[in-house]
Amino acid sequence: MAVIRRSRAAPLLALVVTLFLLFGLEYSVPGPPSSYRSSPKLKPRLHFTPSGFNWSAAEQYYPVESLTPLPKGRRTQLPKVQHDFGKHAQRNDAVTEKRRLAVMDAFVRSWESYKQFAWLQDELTPVSAESKNPFGGWAATMVDALDTLWMMGLKEDFFKAAQAVVDIDFSKTEETGINLFETTIRHLGGLLSAYDLSGEPALLAKAVDLGDMLYMAFDTPNRMPGFWLTFENAKNGIQKAGTYDPSAAPTSMSLEFTRLAQLTGDDKYYDAIDRIRAFLERTQEDSLLPGMWPSQINFRSQSVRNGNTFTIGALADSLYEYLPKMFVLLGGRAGAKPYEKMYRRAMEIVSERLLFKPMLKRKPTEPPLLFAGTVYVHDEAGPHLIGEGQHLSCFAGGMFLLGGKVFGIQEHLEIGEGLARGCGWAYAAFPTGVMPEIFNLVQCGPHDDECEWNETRWRDEGGGDSRLPSGFINARDPRYILRPEAIESIFILYRVTGNEELRDIAWDMFQGIMKSTKTEHAxxxxxxxxVEGETRKDDSMESFWLAETLKYFYLIFSPPDVISLDDYVLNTEAHPFKRA
Incomplete structure (x- = not known):
């Protein structure tokens, strides 16, 4: 079959980059503010090595006849997201600086152990001081940590790691294929943000190298990708979309592919994810809970009727997270309007059906807390809410805050604060100072102002376990796996409101994590x-520990112009993309 008609922009870019690298010329690049760079022109320090297989030349068995281009035209002047801190309004005293350096120390400690025991591997095992490779063996922690290294001013480590990254051969892995979602958010996102911050052309060339491989996942009969990208299937044209895949998996590639299209001028990347946007928009009212999409979807038949579970937690989270972020990354242009429409409608249903107040022993003067549960839809009974919270769902506070600011929805700002504070409170509720992965709370209605504590009701619904704080029915999954979502929303709430109390909450969270998770090596x-006292360590340190968790802690104790939310959009792995 015919090879897809491709834009000449990406090959031209690769040629230009190669020439500059070969001859050591200075290359003027779009990039971060001058505060991040000593000069608008940089002499590249990195030398790009292409992967062993050129995916851009691979045959497309289901070629695209006409590409949807990036939205053009005038940008909308979007509202400011960040609080007007002013020159002297922010507390930036010795205490704040001490906290920032403590976070940096935790990062350096983790990074040095990774360098010593797991260099070029996906993850360090922080108890046994060995390594493991759950993401293809392509140095996931290293790629994920590049932008954090840059933000913290660890430039020599950045360049050493970045050179190793641009030498990775993405055609070689011990696996038969790779997780499309994870590789996109961690590896592609990491490369793009490292380029946006440093301006090093080899990083963009490597992002194109990887992006062309990931683009092959869309070569299916309906141009919907599967959950896995299997190399042999891609080379032989036998890929198909999944029939029961997590809804967040194919739908959470939009930011990364859009930024790649913006930086290269190659519309094929945007065309790929715009087809997913069209599918979401077309089916939003077709599910068993109209306005939302189920947590698992039949992408092969492009049907959303086969799932009865609705959540903004595991399996579905970043589908919703990316709706307002895509609007921002596209500059609010006409082509971005469907994302606003989908966000408003989805959050209407989330607010009505998924959010709840927990029944707690709290004073009426204390700020209200909110959590997001899970709705199951049964034919006979209709939608039924379970008050099951997830650490993963804690991102939603930041999502509502961003949407509230960008779209001018005051109610969403209030919801976002309630969700962020709920997760911050859950950290403080447990003896370790950390919240569990999954838990159940006694629930009241989302807009129920009267939610007084009732000891009898709590015990009748299964509460009363002496290990659990009042209000909790269980900690169904009591682990903490170094997740970032709670501090993510506290950080965004701080940047939106400028409320200094939030930095104290963040510091308490950080201390709880340090106390509970520290090992000899990381x-x-x-x-x-x-548990009270010593915790049992699971010998796992996922790459998001360095990419997200410690980054958000570092940023909340940094000046507000460091990765300003008015200049950058952060992907679901906390990789900042420069607004176009």
Whole structure:
């Protein structure tokens, strides 16, 4: 079959980059503010090595006849997201600086152990001081940590790691294929943000190298990708979309592919994810809970009727997270309007059906707390809410805050604060100072102002376990795996409101994590947050520990112009993309 008609922009870019690298010429690149760079012109320090297989030349068995281009035209002047801190309004005293350096120390400690025991591997095992490769063996922690290294001013480590990254051969892996979602958010996202911050052309060339491989996943009969990208299937044209895939998996590539299209001028990347946008928009009212999409979807038949579970947690989270972020990354242009429409409608249903107040022993003067549960839809009974919270769902506070600011929805700002504070409170509720992965709370209605504590009701619904704080029915999954979502929303709430109290909440969270997860070499996931005293370590340190968790802690104790939310959009792995 015919090879897809491709834009000449990407090959031209690769040629230009190669020439500059070969001859050591200065290359003027779009990039971060001058505060991040000593000069608008940089002499490249990195030397790009292409992967062993050129995916851009691979045959497309289901070629695209006409590409949807990036939205053009005038940008909309979007509202400011960040609080007007002013020159002297922010507390930036010795205490704040001490906290920032403490976070940096935790990062350096983790990074040095990774360098010593797991260099070029996906993850460090922080108890046994060995390594493991759950993401293809392509140095996931290293790629994920590049932009954090840059932000912290660890430039020599950045350049050493970045050179190793641009030498990775993405055609070689011990696996038969790779997880499309994880590789996109961690590897492609990491390369793009490292380029946006440093301006090093080899990083963009490597992003194109990887992006062309990931683009092959869309070569299916309906141009919907599967969950896995299997190399032999791609080379032989036998890929198909999944029939029961997590809804967040194919739908959470939009930011990364859009930024790649913006930087290269190659519309094929945007065309790929715009087809997913069209599918979401077309089916939003077709599910068993109109306005939302189920947590698992039949992408092969492009049907959303086969799932009865609705959540903004595991399996579905970043589908919703990316709706307002895509609007921002596209500059609010006409082509971005569907994302606003989908966000408004989805959050209407989330607010009505998924959010709840927990029944707690709290004073009426204390700020209200919110959590997001899970709705199951049964033919006979209709939608039914379970008050099951997830650490993964804690991102939603930041999502509502961003949407509230960008779209001018005051109610969403209030919801976002309630969700962020709910997760911050859950950290403080447990003896380890850390919240569990999954838990159940006694629920009241989302807009129920009267939610007084009732000891009898709590015990009748299964509460009363002496290991659990009042209000909790269980900690169904009591682990903490170094997740970032709670501090993510606290950080965004701080940048939106300028409320200094939030930095104290963040510091308490950080201390709880340090106390509970520290090992001889770095920091580890723990088995149970409900225990008093020493925790059992699970010998796992996922790459998001350096890419997200410690980054958000570092940023909340940094000046507000460091990765301003008015200049950058952060992907679901906390990789900042420069607004176009």
């Amino acid at each position: 920091y580890s996931a723990i088995a149970d947050v409900t």
